[in-house]
Amino acid sequence: MSAIISGPLVAATAPITGTVAPSLPALPSGFPSHLASKLAWTGASLASSSDYILHLTEDEVAEINAAVVHFKTLDLDGNQVGPANFPLPNLAVKLGQVCRDVHHGKGFSVIRGLNPASYSVEDHSLIYLGLTSYIAEQRGRQDKRGNMLVHIVADNSTKLAAEHHRHSTKSITFHNEEAGDIVSWQTRSTAASGGKCIIASAHTIYNVLAATRPDVVRTLARSDWPFALPRFQCRPVLFFQDNNLIINFGRAALIGNEAHPRSKNLPSVTSRQMEALDAIESMARATEMHIQTQAGDIHFINNLAVLHRREGFVDGPTERRHLVRMRLRSAQHGWTIPAALENEWERAFKQQGTKHWHLEPMPDFFFPLRSQPN
Template sequence: MSTTLVLLLLLDNGGALTLQNGDHELAVNSLAVVVVVVVAVVLVVFYKKAVSLVPLGPISGSLAAGPGLPAGFPRAVDSPLVWEGAQFENEKEYVLHMHEADVEEANNALRCFKEFGRQGYEVSRDTFPLPNLGKRLEALKLEIHQGRGFGVVRGLHPEKYSVEDLSMLQLGLQCYIANRHGRQDRKGNMMVHIIADDSSAAAAGHHRHSTNPITFHNEEAGDVVSWMTRSTAASGGRCIIASCYTVYNVLAQDRPDLLRVLAGADWPFALPQFQSRPILFHHEGRLMMNFGRTPLIGNQTHPRCESLPSLSERQLEALDAVEKIARATELAITTKPGDLHFINNLAVLHRRQGFVDGAAAAEKRHLVRMRLRDDQLGWALPDELRNEWYQAFDEHRRSKVWHLVPMPPGYYPLRAQPN
């Protein structure tokens, strides 16, 4: 027999109230009606007010922070950005393979662009038309900004192109993912060449020129980090990524106290300039993470000024926890020459496997990195990150320099840039 009670409120013409439960009726005077209605209205108003305080956005989180969580942060996030590397056993899930017709379409767009004598910074969907491939790239754009947060475009063969043409293909394809390019240092370098370089101690110890492994981090600026692989190392050098959202959920369940540490405003970043700010943000309904160990701890190439604050034991513990969880859930991507990688720099961490170059040019690791932002799908930024984005993407104040090939260290201010 069901224990469910069905209550019906029946108001007759005389103002009497009848509560009906099945075959039983109970008469109640009209005063009770007023009390019930008033209470109901108050509850509805309170409920609507409470719901209106919940931030709307792509994250489906709890209405209230759990014990120990930073104020305003959800107990857990439910998003396509929550993933583990084991989910992507088949690379077809994240690699956009350019078919022969796609490559020919890209080559035609390149010829069209060159015939009009345009400069690289003028590349756009209008000047680099891809009527068919562009639709697939548009789907990837949504994945980068609103989906899993990463993807690879594969199918170009670098040996078939000049350096100039290969660079233009990189710019042409990535303009379908994001329409703005960011400066990567104070000299306005738009393209950074990631190669092994032991010509000086400063170069050999820098992230972009070292052959050593690098821990998980984000770039200092850019919603999207993109790089083309011109050639791969003889061994090692794989790109390895992990979801910030997965890291968050694990910590929210097991160590919410460390999330409070990560969201604290007292992280003493030394590079590119000193700033105390959080590592972890919850802004307009989105989780974001932005950090690197070098700006916080220093290294031989970037010695930390003794006058700057050092990290506390709790902060070091939080960094180690992020690294541990990221490594346990990471995805290692085997890169091929011509691959064009895209990762959401605010939601996906990346690191590099150590590598060994070979004697032949084709066995020397060479990536060309760019930082991107899209006017249509770019994320709203917390105040603490806006200055770095402004320095990178302001269109009116600063020059832009496009080096299509690696240049001597003097062309890049290595000591001022951690990545």
């Protein structure tokens, strides 16, 4: 791979105020030479956890518990929970700030301070739905069967399951989810070791590439990337829409893996495209941020602007990593979705059909593991 940066990393990742050298190729039409945004951060620049973690006080936990009791008197289904019937009169102010920060600030946040052992599975799930409704009220389907809650747990019962991101214990590369402005997950329990959430800013990556490798930016913005999942489509990886930089990709969808073997009938990524993928991964790892997840944590990540990956982990006899994931969108704060991504957002948030809210991990029939493009 050609060099992406030269000189010390700190110089490469600092805000770039100069102009692109005349000898470098031009950026794609409409793309800026630099993004001056709160979304352009590095792990080193966010040294304090107070920058991104909302630590709940005892009074705020009590307010949440009272909201659970109130909602259960209304005889409503859990998927109907929202601010109107899950009242948090004091905590709502802080949750509003989390909402703004995820959509228009750093692009991620963590709510911490809930103890899963203090709640039944039903009540813990209700709290998750209630708190997320203050951040983004629309909940998206996560697969063609209409599963709304996806359980991420280790499963080596079959080779296919063991290699799938959802059930593997291996580390995975940086990526975005197929759809959803916000990706959220609730940590019910953690592994014996490993399994940290690791994120990186697409804005920081873009700023470095725009200044040093605009040809890579041009490659990422081309419409010839052969995505195979969830169905075959040629589209860009990188977009600039309504003054927002948007990134959406996953290696499995582009090059396949053991869980998702790529059909030989589909076009392969070019050497130039592979170089661009490696450039993203290299710069993301150089600027990434690690979050040591605790049981009870609720994470929010701007899926349009922040990449995420997971380190490998090991479960123990009693310590078992278990996350519950949702895809979210806010009618008020949601970004404009590029036309090339609209179909996936339509299927997730607008498609009619059955919706399943499984509170515990279910067999693969309910959470299908794709072995071929569909």
